Amino acid sequence: MSTVKVSRNEPCPCGSGKKYKKCCGSKDAVSIKDVLNHEVLELQKEVRAYALTHFADDMKEDFMDLLDILEDIEPEEKEFYEFVHSFWYILFGTLEDMDSIMDEFIHAKLPAVARPRLKNILKSWGDSKAAAGILTEVTEDKAAIKDCLTGKVYNISLFGDMDVHEGNFAFAMLLPYGEEYVAFPAIFDLPGENAAKFADYIQYSFEDAKYDDPEEYLAEYFIDLMNDIPKSLAVPSMDNFDWPSKGAEQVANMFRDDMTEAGEEPWLIGMGISLWMEYLTKTGKQVKKPDNYVAGLRYLVSTIAPTKENLTQKEFGEKYGINANRVSAYYGEIYDAVEKTIIELIESSNS
Numbered sequence: 344m345s346t347v348k349v350s351r352n353e354p355c356p357c358g359s360g361k362k363y364k365k366c367c368g369s370k371d372a373v374s375i376k377d378v379l380n381h382e383v384l385e386l387q388k389e390v391r392a393y394a395l396t397h398f399a400d401d402m403k404e405d406f407m408d409l410l411d412i413l414e415d416i417e418p419e420e421k422e423f424y425e426f427v428h429s430f431w432y433i434l435f436g437t438l439e440d441m442d443s444i445m446d447e448f449i450h451a452k453l454p455a456v457a458r459p460r461l462k463n464i465l466k467s468w469g470d471s472k473a474a475a476g477i478l479t480e481v482t483e484d485k486a487a488i489k490d491c492l493t494g495k496v497y498n499i500s501l502f503g504d505m506d507v508h509e510g511n512f513a514f515a516m517l518l519p520y521g522e523e524y525v526a527f528p529a530i531f532d533l534p535g536e537n538a539a540k541f542a543d544y545i546q547y548s549f550e551d552a553k554y555d556d557p558e559e560y561l562a563e564y565f566i567d568l569m570n571d572i573p574k575s576l577a578v579p580s581m582d583n584f585d586w587p588s589k590g591a592e593q594v595a596n597m598f599r600d601d602m603t604e605a606g607e608e609p610w611l612i613g614m615g616i617s618l619w620m621e622y623l624t625k626t627g628k629q630v631k632k633p634d635n636y637v638a639g640l641r642y643l644v645s646t647i648a649p650t651k652e653n654l655t656q657k658e659f660g661e662k663y664g665i666n667a668n669r670v671s672a673y674y675g676e677i678y679d680a681v682e683k684t685i686i687e688l689i690e691s692s693n694s
Protein backbone atom coordinates (compact mmCIF):
# COMPACT_ATOMS: atom_id res chain seq x y z
CA MET A 344 0.00 0.00 0.00
CA SER A 345 1.39 3.44 -0.92
CA THR A 346 0.52 7.11 -0.92
CA VAL A 347 -1.93 7.82 -3.77
CA LYS A 348 -2.78 11.19 -5.35
CA VAL A 349 -5.84 11.35 -7.59
CA SER A 350 -8.05 13.98 -9.19
CA ARG A 351 -10.55 15.44 -6.74
CA ASN A 352 -13.50 14.46 -8.98
CA GLU A 353 -12.41 10.85 -9.49
CA PRO A 354 -13.80 7.98 -7.39
CA CYS A 355 -11.95 7.69 -4.11
CA PRO A 356 -9.43 4.81 -4.24
CA CYS A 357 -10.50 3.69 -0.75
CA GLY A 358 -13.55 2.08 -2.35
CA SER A 359 -16.27 4.11 -0.63
CA GLY A 360 -17.97 4.99 -3.94
CA LYS A 361 -17.74 8.71 -3.16
CA LYS A 362 -15.76 11.29 -5.09
CA TYR A 363 -12.24 11.75 -3.82
CA LYS A 364 -12.90 15.38 -2.79
CA LYS A 365 -15.89 14.27 -0.69
CA CYS A 366 -14.00 11.46 0.97
CA CYS A 367 -10.29 11.00 1.61
CA GLY A 368 -9.44 13.99 -0.62
CA SER A 369 -10.58 16.50 1.98
CA LYS A 370 -6.85 16.96 2.57
CA ASP A 371 -4.28 17.94 -0.10
CA ALA A 372 -2.78 14.47 -0.13
CA VAL A 373 -3.84 11.41 1.74
CA SER A 374 -2.24 8.06 2.47
CA ILE A 375 -4.75 5.30 1.90
CA LYS A 376 -2.66 3.19 4.23
CA ASP A 377 -3.05 5.78 6.99
CA VAL A 378 -6.82 5.72 6.56
CA LEU A 379 -6.91 1.93 6.69
CA ASN A 380 -4.51 1.83 9.62
CA HIS A 381 -6.87 4.01 11.62
CA GLU A 382 -9.92 1.96 10.68
CA VAL A 383 -8.15 -1.32 11.45
CA LEU A 384 -7.16 -0.04 14.89
CA GLU A 385 -10.77 0.95 15.51
CA LEU A 386 -11.94 -2.53 14.48
CA GLN A 387 -9.46 -4.09 16.91
CA LYS A 388 -10.88 -1.96 19.71
CA GLU A 389 -14.40 -2.91 18.68
CA VAL A 390 -13.77 -6.65 18.67
CA ARG A 391 -12.26 -6.53 22.15
CA ALA A 392 -15.21 -4.48 23.43
CA TYR A 393 -17.56 -6.98 21.76
CA ALA A 394 -15.79 -9.87 23.50
CA LEU A 395 -15.84 -8.23 26.91
CA THR A 396 -19.52 -7.37 26.51
CA HIS A 397 -20.78 -10.75 25.32
CA PHE A 398 -18.25 -13.30 26.57
CA ALA A 399 -16.78 -11.88 29.78
CA ASP A 400 -17.75 -14.89 31.91
CA ASP A 401 -16.27 -17.38 29.43
CA MET A 402 -13.06 -15.39 29.23
CA LYS A 403 -12.74 -15.15 33.00
CA GLU A 404 -13.36 -18.87 33.50
CA ASP A 405 -10.77 -19.79 30.88
CA PHE A 406 -8.21 -17.42 32.41
CA MET A 407 -8.70 -18.97 35.84
CA ASP A 408 -7.96 -22.37 34.26
CA LEU A 409 -4.84 -20.87 32.71
CA LEU A 410 -3.65 -19.60 36.10
CA ASP A 411 -3.65 -23.19 37.34
CA ILE A 412 -1.12 -24.00 34.62
CA LEU A 413 1.12 -20.94 34.88
CA GLU A 414 3.49 -21.46 37.80
CA ASP A 415 4.57 -18.92 40.42
CA ILE A 416 3.55 -15.76 38.60
CA GLU A 417 3.76 -12.40 40.33
CA PRO A 418 0.75 -10.03 40.58
CA GLU A 419 2.08 -7.81 37.78
CA GLU A 420 2.61 -10.90 35.62
CA LYS A 421 -0.96 -12.00 36.29
CA GLU A 422 -2.21 -8.61 35.11
CA PHE A 423 -0.10 -8.84 31.95
CA TYR A 424 -1.22 -12.37 31.10
CA GLU A 425 -4.85 -11.50 31.73
CA PHE A 426 -4.46 -8.69 29.19
CA VAL A 427 -2.79 -10.99 26.63
CA HIS A 428 -5.33 -13.75 27.30
CA SER A 429 -8.23 -11.45 26.44
CA PHE A 430 -6.87 -11.14 22.89
CA TRP A 431 -5.82 -14.78 22.66
CA TYR A 432 -9.29 -15.97 23.67
CA ILE A 433 -10.90 -13.84 20.96
CA LEU A 434 -8.90 -15.70 18.30
CA PHE A 435 -8.29 -19.16 19.70
CA GLY A 436 -10.62 -19.69 22.66
CA THR A 437 -13.05 -22.61 22.51
CA LEU A 438 -16.73 -21.71 22.64
CA GLU A 439 -19.65 -24.09 22.96
CA ASP A 440 -21.79 -24.47 19.82
CA MET A 441 -20.01 -21.71 17.89
CA ASP A 442 -16.76 -20.74 16.28
CA SER A 443 -14.33 -18.22 17.76
CA ILE A 444 -15.34 -14.84 19.14
CA MET A 445 -13.60 -13.28 16.15
CA ASP A 446 -15.81 -15.26 13.77
CA GLU A 447 -18.89 -14.14 15.68
CA PHE A 448 -17.73 -10.52 15.52
CA ILE A 449 -17.02 -10.72 11.79
CA HIS A 450 -20.52 -12.06 11.15
CA ALA A 451 -22.10 -9.31 13.26
CA LYS A 452 -19.97 -6.42 11.99
CA LEU A 453 -19.70 -7.04 8.23
CA PRO A 454 -23.10 -5.57 7.27
CA ALA A 455 -22.12 -2.25 8.86
CA VAL A 456 -18.78 -1.93 7.02
CA ALA A 457 -19.12 0.24 3.90
CA ARG A 458 -15.64 0.26 2.37
CA PRO A 459 -15.01 -2.86 0.24
CA ARG A 460 -11.32 -2.96 1.10
CA LEU A 461 -11.99 -2.77 4.84
CA LYS A 462 -14.74 -5.38 4.45
CA ASN A 463 -12.28 -7.78 2.81
CA ILE A 464 -9.74 -7.18 5.55
CA LEU A 465 -12.33 -7.91 8.23
CA LYS A 466 -13.40 -11.12 6.45
CA SER A 467 -9.79 -12.30 6.39
CA TRP A 468 -9.45 -11.99 10.17
CA GLY A 469 -11.02 -15.41 10.54
CA ASP A 470 -7.63 -16.76 9.40
CA SER A 471 -5.55 -15.36 12.24
CA LYS A 472 -2.11 -16.72 13.15
CA ALA A 473 0.11 -17.14 16.16
CA ALA A 474 3.83 -16.63 15.54
CA ALA A 475 6.99 -17.03 17.58
CA GLY A 476 10.46 -16.43 16.21
CA ILE A 477 13.26 -14.02 15.53
CA LEU A 478 12.59 -10.49 14.28
CA THR A 479 14.58 -10.61 11.05
CA GLU A 480 13.73 -7.06 9.99
CA VAL A 481 12.45 -3.93 11.71
CA THR A 482 11.91 -0.57 10.00
CA GLU A 483 9.83 2.45 10.90
CA ASP A 484 6.63 0.94 9.54
CA LYS A 485 7.35 -2.76 9.12
CA ALA A 486 8.64 -5.80 10.99
CA ALA A 487 9.25 -9.38 9.91
CA ILE A 488 9.09 -12.46 12.17
CA LYS A 489 10.53 -15.78 10.98
CA ASP A 490 8.51 -18.40 12.80
CA CYS A 491 10.76 -20.90 14.57
CA LEU A 492 8.47 -23.89 13.94
CA THR A 493 7.30 -23.40 10.36
CA GLY A 494 10.05 -21.21 8.92
CA LYS A 495 7.38 -18.87 7.53
CA VAL A 496 8.20 -15.17 7.44
CA TYR A 497 5.34 -12.91 8.52
CA ASN A 498 5.57 -9.32 7.29
CA ILE A 499 3.84 -7.07 9.80
CA SER A 500 2.69 -3.48 9.34
CA LEU A 501 3.67 -1.33 12.30
CA PHE A 502 1.52 1.56 13.41
CA GLY A 503 0.77 3.01 16.78
CA ASP A 504 3.46 2.92 19.44
CA MET A 505 5.42 -0.28 18.87
CA ASP A 506 9.04 -0.38 19.99
CA VAL A 507 10.64 -3.63 18.82
CA HIS A 508 14.18 -4.44 17.80
CA GLU A 509 15.70 -6.52 15.02
CA GLY A 510 17.30 -9.73 16.29
CA ASN A 511 15.00 -10.03 19.30
CA PHE A 512 12.79 -13.07 19.84
CA ALA A 513 9.13 -12.20 19.43
CA PHE A 514 5.66 -13.54 20.08
CA ALA A 515 2.71 -12.14 18.15
CA MET A 516 -0.91 -12.88 17.36
CA LEU A 517 -1.47 -11.75 13.79
CA LEU A 518 -4.46 -10.62 11.75
CA PRO A 519 -4.27 -10.60 7.92
CA TYR A 520 -3.90 -7.12 6.41
CA GLY A 521 -3.84 -7.50 2.64
CA GLU A 522 -0.54 -9.20 1.83
CA GLU A 523 0.80 -8.37 5.29
CA TYR A 524 -0.38 -8.77 8.88
CA VAL A 525 -1.10 -6.55 11.85
CA ALA A 526 -0.30 -7.48 15.43
CA PHE A 527 -3.23 -8.12 17.77
CA PRO A 528 -2.63 -6.18 19.95
CA ALA A 529 1.19 -5.90 19.80
CA ILE A 530 4.48 -7.68 19.20
CA PHE A 531 5.94 -8.97 22.47
CA ASP A 532 9.71 -9.29 22.19
CA LEU A 533 12.53 -10.61 24.37
CA PRO A 534 16.27 -9.75 24.22
CA GLY A 535 18.05 -11.19 21.22
CA GLU A 536 21.06 -12.70 22.99
CA ASN A 537 18.94 -15.73 23.92
CA ALA A 538 16.85 -15.90 20.73
CA ALA A 539 18.42 -19.13 19.46
CA LYS A 540 17.87 -20.85 22.83
CA PHE A 541 14.24 -19.71 22.90
CA ALA A 542 13.72 -21.13 19.41
CA ASP A 543 15.31 -24.43 20.44
CA TYR A 544 13.06 -24.63 23.50
CA ILE A 545 9.89 -24.13 21.44
CA GLN A 546 11.07 -26.68 18.88
CA TYR A 547 11.69 -29.25 21.63
CA SER A 548 8.34 -28.47 23.27
CA PHE A 549 6.53 -28.97 19.96
CA GLU A 550 8.26 -32.27 19.25
CA ASP A 551 7.64 -33.47 22.79
CA ALA A 552 3.93 -32.59 22.61
CA LYS A 553 3.48 -34.89 19.58
CA TYR A 554 1.37 -32.37 17.64
CA ASP A 555 1.13 -32.82 13.86
CA ASP A 556 0.45 -29.16 13.05
CA PRO A 557 2.96 -26.57 14.35
CA GLU A 558 0.54 -23.68 13.76
CA GLU A 559 -2.15 -25.43 15.80
CA TYR A 560 0.35 -26.16 18.58
CA LEU A 561 1.60 -22.57 18.76
CA ALA A 562 -1.94 -21.17 18.81
CA GLU A 563 -2.98 -23.58 21.58
CA TYR A 564 0.07 -23.04 23.82
CA PHE A 565 0.87 -19.43 22.93
CA ILE A 566 0.58 -18.00 26.45
CA ASP A 567 2.12 -21.08 28.12
CA LEU A 568 5.20 -20.69 25.93
CA MET A 569 5.40 -16.95 26.58
CA ASN A 570 5.50 -17.75 30.29
CA ASP A 571 7.86 -20.73 30.06
CA ILE A 572 10.51 -19.36 27.73
CA PRO A 573 12.23 -16.86 30.07
CA LYS A 574 12.25 -19.48 32.83
CA SER A 575 13.90 -21.99 30.49
CA LEU A 576 17.17 -20.06 30.97
CA ALA A 577 17.15 -20.43 34.74
CA VAL A 578 19.02 -23.17 36.58
CA PRO A 579 17.63 -23.95 40.07
CA SER A 580 19.74 -22.46 42.83
CA MET A 581 21.67 -25.01 44.86
CA ASP A 582 22.78 -22.56 47.53
CA ASN A 583 20.08 -23.40 50.08
CA PHE A 584 20.01 -27.16 49.58
CA ASP A 585 21.26 -29.16 52.55
CA TRP A 586 23.67 -31.53 50.84
CA PRO A 587 24.09 -34.82 52.74
CA SER A 588 27.76 -35.00 51.76
CA LYS A 589 30.50 -33.21 49.86
CA GLY A 590 30.26 -35.92 47.23
CA ALA A 591 26.57 -35.21 46.63
CA GLU A 592 27.28 -31.51 46.12
CA GLN A 593 30.23 -32.36 43.89
CA VAL A 594 27.97 -34.42 41.61
CA ALA A 595 25.60 -31.46 41.17
CA ASN A 596 28.46 -29.07 40.43
CA MET A 597 30.15 -31.47 38.00
CA PHE A 598 26.85 -32.18 36.25
CA ARG A 599 26.09 -28.47 35.88
CA ASP A 600 29.59 -27.59 34.63
CA ASP A 601 29.84 -30.52 32.20
CA MET A 602 26.36 -29.90 30.77
CA THR A 603 27.14 -26.19 30.37
CA GLU A 604 30.41 -27.01 28.62
CA ALA A 605 28.50 -29.33 26.27
CA GLY A 606 26.19 -26.43 25.35
CA GLU A 607 23.06 -27.98 26.86
CA GLU A 608 20.00 -25.84 27.54
CA PRO A 609 19.69 -24.34 31.06
CA TRP A 610 16.24 -25.88 31.55
CA LEU A 611 17.73 -29.34 30.87
CA ILE A 612 20.46 -28.67 33.42
CA GLY A 613 17.83 -27.55 35.90
CA MET A 614 15.78 -30.68 35.33
CA GLY A 615 18.80 -32.90 35.96
CA ILE A 616 19.74 -31.10 39.17
CA SER A 617 16.15 -31.27 40.40
CA LEU A 618 16.07 -35.04 39.79
CA TRP A 619 19.41 -35.42 41.58
CA MET A 620 18.12 -33.48 44.59
CA GLU A 621 15.01 -35.68 44.67
CA TYR A 622 17.13 -38.83 44.48
CA LEU A 623 19.22 -37.70 47.45
CA THR A 624 16.15 -36.76 49.50
CA LYS A 625 14.47 -40.13 48.88
CA THR A 626 17.49 -42.39 49.33
CA GLY A 627 19.78 -40.52 51.73
CA LYS A 628 22.66 -41.98 49.72
CA GLN A 629 26.23 -41.14 50.74
CA VAL A 630 28.07 -40.46 47.51
CA LYS A 631 31.59 -41.85 47.34
CA LYS A 632 32.26 -41.86 43.60
CA PRO A 633 30.89 -38.61 42.08
CA ASP A 634 32.05 -39.37 38.53
CA ASN A 635 29.93 -42.53 38.44
CA TYR A 636 26.79 -40.66 39.44
CA VAL A 637 27.43 -37.83 36.98
CA ALA A 638 27.72 -40.37 34.16
CA GLY A 639 24.48 -42.07 35.24
CA LEU A 640 22.64 -38.76 35.70
CA ARG A 641 23.71 -37.42 32.32
CA TYR A 642 22.61 -40.60 30.60
CA LEU A 643 19.27 -40.41 32.43
CA VAL A 644 18.65 -36.85 31.24
CA SER A 645 19.54 -37.83 27.66
CA THR A 646 16.80 -40.49 27.75
CA ILE A 647 14.16 -37.98 28.85
CA ALA A 648 14.83 -35.07 26.48
CA PRO A 649 16.96 -34.36 23.39
CA THR A 650 20.51 -33.33 24.31
CA LYS A 651 23.30 -31.95 22.16
CA GLU A 652 25.82 -34.43 23.56
CA ASN A 653 23.75 -37.56 22.97
CA LEU A 654 26.11 -40.38 23.99
CA THR A 655 25.67 -44.10 24.56
CA GLN A 656 26.29 -45.70 27.94
CA LYS A 657 29.67 -46.85 26.64
CA GLU A 658 30.58 -43.32 25.50
CA PHE A 659 29.54 -41.78 28.82
CA GLY A 660 31.59 -44.46 30.54
CA GLU A 661 34.67 -43.56 28.52
CA LYS A 662 34.11 -39.90 29.32
CA TYR A 663 33.97 -40.52 33.08
CA GLY A 664 36.40 -43.43 33.34
CA ILE A 665 33.99 -46.30 34.01
CA ASN A 666 32.59 -49.15 31.91
CA ALA A 667 29.14 -49.21 30.29
CA ASN A 668 27.77 -51.65 32.88
CA ARG A 669 28.58 -49.20 35.69
CA VAL A 670 26.88 -46.36 33.80
CA SER A 671 23.81 -48.57 33.40
CA ALA A 672 23.83 -49.46 37.10
CA TYR A 673 24.05 -45.85 38.33
CA TYR A 674 21.49 -44.69 35.76
CA GLY A 675 19.11 -47.42 36.94
CA GLU A 676 19.65 -46.56 40.59
CA ILE A 677 18.72 -42.90 40.05
CA TYR A 678 15.83 -43.77 37.72
CA ASP A 679 14.24 -46.17 40.21
CA ALA A 680 14.16 -43.45 42.87
CA VAL A 681 12.68 -40.71 40.66
CA GLU A 682 10.61 -42.82 38.24
CA LYS A 683 7.30 -41.33 39.34
CA THR A 684 8.54 -37.79 38.73
CA ILE A 685 9.87 -38.73 35.28
CA ILE A 686 6.53 -40.27 34.32
CA GLU A 687 4.71 -37.14 35.51
CA LEU A 688 7.08 -34.94 33.48
CA ILE A 689 6.41 -36.97 30.35
CA GLU A 690 2.65 -37.05 30.90
CA SER A 691 2.44 -33.31 31.60
CA SER A 692 4.42 -32.52 28.45
CA ASN A 693 2.02 -34.64 26.39
CA SER A 694 -1.19 -33.29 27.92
